[in-house]
Structure formats: structure tokens, C-alpha cells
Amino acid sequence: MRYGFIITIIALLQLFSLGAALSLQWWLQPWIAFMPILPTAIFSVVFVISNGLLLLSVSKLLANSYRWVSGWMLIMHFMILTAVLTSVLYGGYWLIGMFAGDVFSTPEMVGFGLRACALLIFIGLFIYSLYSAYVPVVRKQVININKPMQGQLRIAVASDLHLGRLFGSSAIDRLKRLLIKTKADILLMPGDIMDDNTKAFTTYDMTTNLAELCKSLPYGVYATLGNHDLYGHEKSISNALRDSGVQLLNDELTRLEHQGQPIWLVGRFDNHKRQRVMTTELLAQVNISEPVILLDHRPSDIIEHSALPVDLQVSGHTHNGQIFPANFIVNAINRLGYGYEAIGQGHFVVSSGYGFWGIPFRLGSRSEIWLITLTGTETMPTTSIRQS
Structure with a gap:
């Protein structure tokens, strides 16, 4: 599995490099007549950067190498998307010209206009992706x-915060303001709360911000650990969260009293933890005639859980692909890769996440929290589901 992932990344880097080099070659076409060596230089520079970053990443000579590789791949991806969108614009211009006559401008002016549009599209993709990463819905x-x-x-559900240098105290404070504004009773965080370790969390004293967030909710904050919380720093991450007032459910359960009635919260480790407890074992400790809410970082067990007495499951992990077109891949390989669906006996919500992984960009996905209003048969005699 690991070698397959590495081979996939290498192949994608080469394909992205080819696409980016061709896109750059088109954009710089007017200057090639004056610099015949330019096409060769473009291909050489792009492939040297791609494979140089790859080698630095594999050799671990570059700090946070995955961010550099991811960032460079994003730049190349946006070059390719820009070329595609510009081609669509040119196709539209060509069709209009067929019916209305070529009355707009000379070919040179068309070429200049398309290149200007390409630059604006490229910049626009960056601005929009940053906005989607940092401004939650x-x-x-x-x-x-x-x-x-x-x-x-x-x-309230906020998964995949990935708290770190690029997403920290201000993001926690923003989350607190959103929860107060929406009058949430409780916050559930199903995994990937930290970005692999607690270095940035400690350096920037996020404990204070997270503690204030926990105090702002009537029932507090409950969380489980995701795969990024288990990459060698499980103990320090768990301690940091508990010290902030977060109540961890690591293969554990707890019983809330809501308006004099019990509601069960059940939390599972991410499946990166090989010895995690089976969901059926956890449910054996629960009164299943009462409401049961499950926190499970990955949505990979939704089919199995749909046959169990779980009323609501909240998950994350997928980021809804984070960068287009990965959202289509995520939904193709998961029964529910993103969104809400009633399946079998339960209701399932998979969030795209409040934060982001690697680089602060989202395209085709959005930073978000979910606000789920849960009701039962005493308050609503018939099933009613609404999404907005």
C-alpha cells in the first residue's frame, strides 16, 4: 500500500510537470520567436523543480517537505486548470465568430486577450482556494x-482541524464565535485535531483558546483521534486536548443528560490504531433504546454501522477531496464520501473538515462546520429531514 502510494505520487508529479510545462509554453509563445531556447528551458526548469523537490522529500533533507511538494503540485495543477478554462473561453469565442463573423479583433489581439485572461484565472484560482480554506460555511x-x-x-461538528502553524489560534476563536452565533449545545470533533504533533499548539499557546471554546458550550467538546493524531504523538496530543478541556472518547463512551433524558456518545479510534475496539463491543455497553451518537474519524465502516443501533454517526477524514477533482475520487471509493445520508437504521454525516491538510487551499470543497438539530419521536411524530 505504501509503495503504491509513492509510485502514484511520482507518476502524478511527472504528469503534472508535463501539463504545466505545456501550459507555460503556450503562455510564453509570443516570446519564443525571440528566445528559441525557451521551450527547452521551460521543460527543464519544471521537471528539475518537480523531481528535485521529490528527492529532497524522500531524503528528508527539506523540513516540511510534503508541504513544498504539495504546494508545487498545486501550482502546476492550477496552471493546467487555467489552460483548460482558457481553451473553453477560446472555444466560445470561436463559436461566436463562426455565426457572427470574425469582427472582434486581429488574431494577435485575441492571443493577447486570452493570455491576459489566463493570468487572471490563475490568480483567481489562488484567491478563491485560499478563501475556501480559511472562511468556513x-x-x-x-x-x-x-x-x-x-x-x-x-x-456542532468540526472535523479535521489539523491545528498547526497555518491553522491555529485565530481559527479556534473563529470556531468559538460561530458556535455561539448558532447556539450550539455541544461540539463533536471526529479526528485529525492536530497536524501530526503538538509543536505549534504549544508554541502558540492554543490551549488557552481551546479551553475558552470548551467553556462556551453547555455540554462541552467531545473528540476522537484521527490518523494524523496517531502518527507517533498520540500521548502528547491526548494530554494537550484533555488539558484544554476536551473530553476524549478513545474507544470509549459516555452518557449525557439532556433535558432529563440520557444520550449516549460513543467514540472510536481511527483504524490506524490496529488494536481498536469493535463498534459492536462498544455498543454492548449502551442502552440502545436511547439515542446513540457515534464519532468515527473515517467513513469506511458506514455500511456495517448502518445495520447497528447507531442513530447518528459523524465522520471526516476525506476533506471532500480538498482540491478538485479529488472530490470525485473520494465519492467514488466511499459509500458516503461527503455530506448527509440516511442509510439503513442510522443517519450519517461526513464533513469536509474545518481545517485543511498540508497547504491552505481548497478547490471544489469548503472549510465548514455542521450544525445538526437532533430531534426524536416525542418532539416530531413523523420523520422529517431538511438540508440547507
């Missing part, structure tokens, strides 16, 4: 479960 969902439940419970 609130997804609202009303879910009625087929169990008695007094009143309603307003559940």
Missing part, C-alpha cells in the same frame, strides 16, 4: 431519529 441539517427524545439537541 455552516451546513445546517435537521434529523429526526426513531427514538423518544425530549426537546432538541443542537450538535
Whole structure:
């Protein structure tokens, strides 16, 4: 599996390099007449940068090498997308010219205009992707479960924060303001809370911000660990979260009292933890006639869980692909790669995440929190599901 991933990354780097070099060659075409060596130079520079970063990453000579490789791949990806979108614009211009006559301008002016548009598109992709990564949206969902439940419970879900140098104290404070504004009762964080370790969390004293967030909610904050929380720093990450007031559910469960009625929260380790407890073992400790909410970082066990007495499962991990067109891949390999769906006996929500992995860009996905209003048969006699 590991070698397959490495081979895939190497192949993608070469393909992206080819596409980026061809895109750059088109954009610089007017200057090639004056510099015949330019096409060769473009291909050489692009492939040297790609494979040089790859070698530095493999040899671990470059700090945070995965960010550099990811950033360079993103730049090349945006070059390719820019070329595609510019081609679409030219195709539209050509079709209009066929019917209306070529009355717009000379070919030289058309070429200049297309290159100007390409530059604007390239810059626009960066701005929009940054915006999508740092400005979250609130997804609202009303879910009625087929169990008695007094009143309603307003559940906020923020997965995949990846707290680190690029996403830290200000993001936690923004989350707090959103939760207060939406009047959430509780926050669930199903995994990948830290970006691999606690270095930035400690350096920038995020404990204070996270503690204030926990205090702002009537029922507090509950979390499970994701794969990035288990890459060698599980203990320090767990301690940092507990010290901040986060209540961890690592293959554990707890019983809340909501308006005098019990609600069960069950949390699982990510499957990176080989010895994690089976969901059925955890549910054996629960009164399944009462509402049961499961936190499971990956959505990979949704089919199995849909046959169990789980009323609501919240997950993350997929980031909804984070960068287009990976969102299509995510949804192709998962029963539910993103969004909400009622499946079998339960309701399932897979978030694209509040933060991001690697680089602060999202295209085709959005930083988000979910606000789930959970109700039962005592408050709503018939099943009602609404999404906005």
C-alpha cells in the first residue's frame, strides 16, 4: 500500500510537470520567436523543480517537505486548470465568430486577450482556494431519529482541524464565535485535531483558546483521534486536548443528560490504531433504546454501522477531496464520501473538515462546520429531514 502510494505520487508529479510545462509554453509563445531556447528551458526548469523537490522529500533533507511538494503540485495543477478554462473561453469565442463573423479583433489581439485572461484565472484560482480554506460555511441539517427524545439537541461538528502553524489560534476563536452565533449545545470533533504533533499548539499557546471554546458550550467538546493524531504523538496530543478541556472518547463512551433524558456518545479510534475496539463491543455497553451518537474519524465502516443501533454517526477524514477533482475520487471509493445520508437504521454525516491538510487551499470543497438539530419521536411524530 505504501509503495503504491509513492509510485502514484511520482507518476502524478511527472504528469503534472508535463501539463504545466505545456501550459507555460503556450503562455510564453509570443516570446519564443525571440528566445528559441525557451521551450527547452521551460521543460527543464519544471521537471528539475518537480523531481528535485521529490528527492529532497524522500531524503528528508527539506523540513516540511510534503508541504513544498504539495504546494508545487498545486501550482502546476492550477496552471493546467487555467489552460483548460482558457481553451473553453477560446472555444466560445470561436463559436461566436463562426455565426457572427470574425469582427472582434486581429488574431494577435485575441492571443493577447486570452493570455491576459489566463493570468487572471490563475490568480483567481489562488484567491478563491485560499478563501475556501480559511472562511468556513455552516451546513445546517435537521434529523429526526426513531427514538423518544425530549426537546432538541443542537450538535456542532468540526472535523479535521489539523491545528498547526497555518491553522491555529485565530481559527479556534473563529470556531468559538460561530458556535455561539448558532447556539450550539455541544461540539463533536471526529479526528485529525492536530497536524501530526503538538509543536505549534504549544508554541502558540492554543490551549488557552481551546479551553475558552470548551467553556462556551453547555455540554462541552467531545473528540476522537484521527490518523494524523496517531502518527507517533498520540500521548502528547491526548494530554494537550484533555488539558484544554476536551473530553476524549478513545474507544470509549459516555452518557449525557439532556433535558432529563440520557444520550449516549460513543467514540472510536481511527483504524490506524490496529488494536481498536469493535463498534459492536462498544455498543454492548449502551442502552440502545436511547439515542446513540457515534464519532468515527473515517467513513469506511458506514455500511456495517448502518445495520447497528447507531442513530447518528459523524465522520471526516476525506476533506471532500480538498482540491478538485479529488472530490470525485473520494465519492467514488466511499459509500458516503461527503455530506448527509440516511442509510439503513442510522443517519450519517461526513464533513469536509474545518481545517485543511498540508497547504491552505481548497478547490471544489469548503472549510465548514455542521450544525445538526437532533430531534426524536416525542418532539416530531413523523420523520422529517431538511438540508440547507
